[in-house]
Amino acid sequence: MTVRNLLAMIEKVDPEVFDRLNSRRGAVRHFSSFSKRTALTALPFALGSLFKKAYAQSTNPEVEAVLQFALTLEYLEAEFYTLALGSPALIPQGAALNAITTIRDQEDKHVSFLKTTLEGLGKTPVSKPEFDFSGGKGTGQGAFPSVFTNYDTFLSLAQTFEDTGVRAYKGQAAELLGAGEVLTSILKIHSVEARHASHIRQMRHAGGANVKPWITGKENDIGAAVQSSYDGEEADTQGGISISAINGFPITTAAATESFDEPLSRERVLAIIDPFIVS
Amino acid sequence: MLPMRGLNKGKELKVLTRNGEPVSSKVPRRTFLQYAALGGAGLAWIASGCKKEPLQEGVYLGAGDIGILNYLYMLEQLEAAFYTQVTQAFYTGATTTETALLNDIRDHEIAHREFFKNALGQVAIPSLDINLSAIDFTSRTSVLETARVFEDLGVSAYNGVGALIKGEAYLVFAGKIVSVEARHAALIRDLISDGSFAGSEVVDENGLDKALSPDEVLVVTSAYITTIINSEDLPTV
Known part of the structure; x- marks a missing residue:
């Protein structure tokens, strides 16, 4: 032969x-x-x-670390939307309910996909943490006590989680340089999170909030409690190239900052979600 | 070269023509068979033997990360040209909200285009010839459907090259841009049909967005970019 x-x-x-x-x-x-x-x-x-x-199975411990981190984020998002959908009269019937259901279903799929991926690598997926979506670390009295009774509060936190998720996945991509299909899968989740972020921002805009589908500067109309999710987004220089008024085009600083989303390190993301995790 | 036609069929997309001859840059099986023919003499992949002379015609994107960045620059040239024309004379019935959002997107795409141009510097491809005459810019449907195609294509194109990039900084820049393209895509889809931001046409049963290879993307862009693009030395999986 x-x-x-x-x-x-x-x-x-x-x-x-x-x-x-x-x-x-x-x-x-x-x-x-x-x-x-x-x-x-x-x-x-x-x-x-x-x-x-x-x-052979991966021997790169960084790949597992990224996937476990991503799974934790997806547990958080999936449970957040599941609890919201289970809260009576929180989300208006019709387009809003349909959109949140779509997002919840896709976060659930991300959980399943990441667990399957980890198991395929011979790793044990981390367990789902216990969450406190008031941001009170188990007291129920954090910055968002009305998260599942007030629709605006719910959407504000949804926007924060989605925008943070985009930044979190972006920060992990570099850790997976050259990791082939694992990197591609993480990028595919990353852009879905950005689609979610765009839609949640549109929902908030429709409700009167002064937000666009993209992030302008480090603007945040929600409050100091979530500012760390937006700090750094004001960058208007990329790799030493100033984007404002680049090559004579009338690109404002606002547009320059909107044009590029910024990554967050794993450490910064874990600090951001810490108030929402009881254990 | 070993005879290998029987093994090499099926996965290639013929994108370009040089004097009517199909051209493809996909050579992975060839590469493997060269390795196999060595009988395990070493682990170095012998890829250089497959290198072809650059095409004389068309714009040569280049190889490696430079090739990928030029490919992304090509996409941003197309998007920026499209939105520039959209915003010069808006379609009939455009609301103030829509014009504001489309002006924003135009600025983002110009920012992306000029970023790549400056980042690539001496190795940047030139400005490409773009023909958008198939689009009815007076029609909301025509404009938004084209925008949807370009934005979803952009997302899947960036997703498709991430794993091919060697330089960490380049991967980060691509990541910074692709999520903005996804924000655009979701908005445009919602303008067409509210709630379609992450529909099953773009997000699969695992909740994953699409990724397309340069060959697949170039099939679509060649309908609008009239400059012949030589992508033969772009990296492949």
């Missing part, structure tokens, strides 16, 4: 074997497809190390 015949046979079982073998980080790609490894038992020893490299 020639190598090419062998590969043709494997391709019938695993159509992506060629991509897998060529990926520099094949080790962390297609991490959940372990059942396909059974096809490899008959491989000649000479190729063994090559396939092992392509199919």
